[in-house]
Amino acid sequence: EDQTVKHLLAGKILKTTGDVAHGTQVMQWLEENWFADDAYLKLEGRPVMLVFGPQHFTKGQWLQMASRLRKRPRLYALPHLSQEAGADGAFGWPPVHGGKEIVPAVWRGYLNSLYSRGERGESIIATVFPKFHDIYRQAGLHDSYGSLDDQDGKTFTQTLEFAWRSNSRLIQIATWNDYGEGTTIEPTATHGYRYLETLQKRRKTQSGKAFPFVPDDLRLPIMLYELRKQRAGEKAVTEKLNRASGLLFSSKCAAARTLLTQCRTEGGK
Known part of the structure; x- marks a missing residue:
């Protein structure tokens, strides 16, 4: 999240004009320590990099920070910011906003709109999520972003099927263990292995005996x-x-x- 740079500037940890230099240094570190790893996700030979935003750097600054890298990463941003940022594509996220409860018809419309962009040639990372229920208000941080019900596991199953049927080459699970926003799919005392078993069943349907x-x-x-x-x-x-x-x-x-x-x-x- 490049919003961390805003906080570094506000806290005077970085000089006002030092944000791009800091970003360049971080990108070079990523190339050396992450992008070069065989296990790191790559698409068409380029490392895939998701930015939750961007919330600070501009299109020109992203290009500048990546200019010294051997292979420029494929930058994916949030759908409403990707074009402004000059990103290579967009990734979806649970569409909560305004402290409202997001009903299935709303998030289905969001996903349909996102995947239609992929059908028009844009590179889209599909998203799968179980629910959204944050603790920000209870924790005294700020107002809640909103909520999205799990429908007893149906939300995860349905978003997974939506993603699978899309023409997206990549699918992101949002998220593995973000307990602060209630998007957890890792095993818990509450839901057991429900979400992992759903994923496993979907993989087996695709692969058959090979799975x-x-x-x-x-x-x-x-x-x-x-x-x-x-x-x-x-x-x-x-x-x-x-x-x-x-x-x-x-x-x-x-x-x-x-x-x-x-x-x-x-x-x-």
């Missing part, structure tokens, strides 16, 4: 975490848990489950 994962696989990381706490300090168990962790990172869930089950039922012996 090897099952709902129980989603529970293996927490199983590993709990065993690390329960058996902390036990060398033999820790070695098995480290091996199980490596298997999970390699997507070898069946083998990881076997090791974790051994650690739970046999104490790692």
